[in-house]
Amino acid sequence: MKIYVLDAFETSGIQYLKERVPGVIPFGDPRAGRWHEDADGIMIRGRQLSADDFAKAKKLKVVSKQGVGIDNIALDAARAKGVIVCNTPGINSDAVAELAFGLTVAVARRIPEFDRRIRAGEEIIRPRFLGTEMAGKAVGVIGMGNIGVRAARLYHQAFGCRLLAYDPYAPADAWADLPHQRIADLDELWPQVDVLTLHVPLTDETRYIVDRAAIGRMKRTAIVINVSRGGLVDETALCEALKEGRLFGAGLDAWEEGEPPQPGNPLLALPNVVATPHAGAGTHETQAKSSLAAARQLVHVLEG
Ligand code: NAD
Numbered sequence: 001m002k003i004y005v006l007d008a009f010e011t012s013g014i015q016y017l018k019e020r021v022p023g024v025i026p027f028g029d030p031r032a033g034r035w036h037e038d039a040d041g042i043m044i045r046g047r048q049l050s051a052d053d054f055a056k057a058k059k060l061k062v063v064s065k066q067g068v069g070i071d072n073i074a075l076d077a078a079r080a081k082g083v084i085v086c087n088t089p090g091i092n093s094d095a096v097a098e099l100a101f102g103l104t105v106a107v108a109r110r111i112p113e114f115d116r117r118i119r120a121g122e123e124i125i126r127p128r129f130l131g132t133e134m135a136g137k138a139v140g141v142i143g144m145g146n147i148g149v150r151a152a153r154l155y156h157q158a159f160g161c162r163l164l165a166y167d168p169y170a171p172a173d174a175w176a177d178l179p180h181q182r183i184a185d186l187d188e189l190w191p192q193v194d195v196l197t198l199h200v201p202l203t204d205e206t207r208y209i210v211d212r213a214a215i216g217r218m219k220r221t222a223i224v225i226n227v228s229r230g231g232l233v234d235e236t237a238l239c240e241a242l243k244e245g246r247l248f249g250a251g252l253d254a255w256e257e258g259e260p261p262q263p264g265n266p267l268l269a270l271p272n273v274v275a276t277p278h279a280g281a282g283t284h285e286t287q288a289k290s291s292l293a294a295a296r297q298l299v300h301v302l303e304g
Contacts, residue, residue, distance in 0.1 A: 001021055001022070001023055001033055001040050001041075001302060002023040002025065002038050002039050002040050002041075003017055003021050003023060003024050003025065003039065003040065003041045003042070003298065003302075004023065004025045004032060004035040004036055004041075004043070004297045005017070005024065005026050005042075005043045006027065006032060006035065006043065006044050006047055007027060007043070007044050007045035007046065007066075007153070008027050008028075008045070009045070009066065009235075009294070009295075010044060010288050010290075010291040011211075011285075011291070012222065012288045012291050012292045012293070012295075013043070013292045013293075013295035013296075014026065014291070015064070016292055016295040016296065017295045017298070017299065018041075019126065019231050020206065021299065021302075024057055029249075032288050034202075035054040035057075035207050035237055036053070036057050036058065036060075037058060038058065038059055038298065039057065039059065039060055039061065039125060040061050040062070040299070041057055041061060041062045041063070041064065041298045041302050042060065042062075042063055042064070042303055043064050043066070043249065043294055043295065043298060044063060044064070044065050044066070044072075044073075045065065045066045046054030046067070046259075046278075047070055047072065047233070048072050048073075049063065049072065049073045049074060049078075050074050050077075051074040051076070051077035052075060052197055053074070054077035054078055054079070054080070054098040055081075055083045055121075057271060059083070060081070060082065060083050061082075061083060061088065061301065061302060062082070062083065062084045062087070062278075062297075062298055062302060063069050063078065063083060063084075063085045064086050064087075064295070064298035064301075065085065065086065065087045065088070065142045065294065066087075066088055066290045066291060066293075066294040067087060067088060067089055067092065067203075067290065068088070068089050068092065068146075068147075069087075069202065069228075069229060070085060070286060071085050071201065071202045071203075071229065073085055078089045082113045084295075084301050086225065086258065086297045086298075086301065087279045088290045088293040088294050088297070091144045091286060091289050091293055092107075092147070092280065092281035092286045092288045092290060093146040093147045093149075093150040093284070094150060094210050094286070095151075095152075095216070095280060095281050095282070095283040095286040096151075096199075096227050096280035096281055097147050097148075097150035097151035098154070098226045099227050099253060099276065099279065100147075100151045100154075100199075100225050100251075100280075101155065102149060102160070102252060103133075103225050103251025103274055103276065104134065104155075104195055104197070104223060104225055105134065105226070105227045105255065106247070106274045107225075107249035107250065107251045107272065107273075107274050108131055108132045108133070108134055108223060108248075108249070109131040109250075109296055110131050110271075110272075111128055111274075112274050113129070113272070114182075116130070116158035118272075120128065126200045126279075131224075132194075132221060132248060133197075134155075134159040134161065135160060135161075136157075136159070136161065136162065137159065137162070137195060138162045138163075138164055138192050138193055138194045138195075138196035139152070139155045139161040139162070139163055139164065139194065139196075139197060140164045140166065140189045140192065140193035140195070140196045140197070141155075141163060141164070141165050141166070141199060141200065141203075142166045142167070142189075142195055142196070142197070142200055142209060143165075143166075143167055143198060143199035143200035143228070144165050144166075144167040144174075144175060144199070145167070145170060145296050147201060147227075147228075148165075148167065148197075148199030148200075149174055149175045149178070149200045151197055151199060152165065152175065152178055152180065153175075153178060155195070155197075156175070156178060157177060158271050160295045161195070161267045162181070162191075163178065163179065163180035163182060164180070164181050164183050164192060164193060164296075165179070165181070165182050166182075166183040166186060166189055166220065167200075168184070181211050185271045186209070186214070187217075190214050190217035190218050191218065191219065192200050192224055193219070194219065194221065194222055194223065195222070195224075195225060196210070196222060196223070196224050196225065197226075197227075197231050198210070198225065198226045198227070198228045198233070199226040199227075199228055200228060200232065201228070201229065201261045202226045202228070202229035202230075202231045202232060206232055207231050207232070208231070208232070208233070208234050209232050209233075209235045209292070210224065210226075210232060210233040210234065211240070211258050212234055212238065215234070215238060215241045215246070215247065216236050216237075216241075216246075217243075218247060220245065220246055220247065220248070221248050222247055222248060223247070223248050223249050223250065223251070224238065224247060224249075224250040224251075225250070225251045226251075226252050226254045226302045227251075227253040227254060227280045228254050229254045230255040230256040230257070231256055232254070232261070233256075233288045234256070234257045238250060238267070238272070239266050239267050241264075242267070242270050242272055242273060243270060247272075248272065249272035249273065249274070250267070250272070250273050250274070251273075251274045251276075252273060252274070252276070252278075253265065253276040253278055253279060253280050254278060254280075255278070256276050259278040260277030260278070260279055261275065262276075270284040292296075
């Protein structure tokens with residue numbers, strides 16, 4: 001049996017594989033380019049798997065993806081070839097929700113901006129750099145799955161925020177204890193939010209769920225947080241609104257082009273944007289847990 005590890009993984013999952021399967025080709029091994037020939041299983045994180053990859057794979061039975069979003073995998077092609085695709089939902093919820101929360105505070109209180117200005121030796125004329133408080137504010141959460149619910153709890157518990165939850169598909173049981181208003185129509189949501197945080201997968205339905213019109217209807221004091229996927233927010237419209245002071249700020253971990261975003265990205269020139277490089281799940285704890293979970297699933301499927 002051959003297993004190829006095609007992305008860099010935290011060691012716990014690799015150790016687990018090596019103890020159970022003799023033929024593990026580690027990440028970075030020069031033989032990695034041959035995986036189409038003889039891989040029974042592959043371990044991946046963010047790498048793209050195209051329809052062509054599945055067409056060329058001769059023996060592949062399972063793809064184990066560490067992480068939640070599977071938009072990097074040509075699922076129709078996998079299905080057509082009978083390849084099982086598994087991911088590791090739920091494991092990274094604390095890490096990603098905590099980043100959403102952290103970005104919100106960083107934007108609201110201008111923390112990275114102050115840090116940059118202090119280091120550059122700039123004079124800080126206080127009235128020009130006022131922040132905004134979170135206590136009691138309205139937080140719109142789009143997507144009440146594992147991460148969205150965890151984030152909602154943080155905003156509620158830490159700041160007593162009012163929660164406006166939009167998710168037409170999620171049963172409310174998982175968050176019945178959390179005081180919230182369920183929003184049925186997004187048009188109702190935009191003008192109400194002080195913070196908008198996104199926790200949906202990227203699908204045809206969610207692409208540009210925050211479009212130019214939505215941004216135009218939000219308060220000038222609102223903050224947009226995207227720790228989900230680039231493509232959920234119209235970045236050009238967001239950039240214009242932030243530049244013209246039609247939004248307070250944005251915290252972005254997910255980008256339309258390039259993760260991390262390239263230095264020429266106009267959003268990076270704005271002081272009211274806090275940027276992270278798709279680091280939502282990037283904690284020691286989550287990487288160890290999800291590496292192991294991805295390896296366990298792979299072995300489980302291959303052992304039938
Ligand atoms: P999840 O499947 O538990 O939750 C997703 C929720 O989105 C579900 O409740 C679903 O009903 C809802 N949803 C789907 N389509 C919707 C729509 N059109 N409108 C409103 N709600 C809709 O997933 P999760 O674990 O909470 O992860 C959410 C997303 O976070 C992932 O899809 C991924 O894109 C992103 N993510 C980012 C990072 C990072 O490092 N920044 C890490 C993990 C996950």
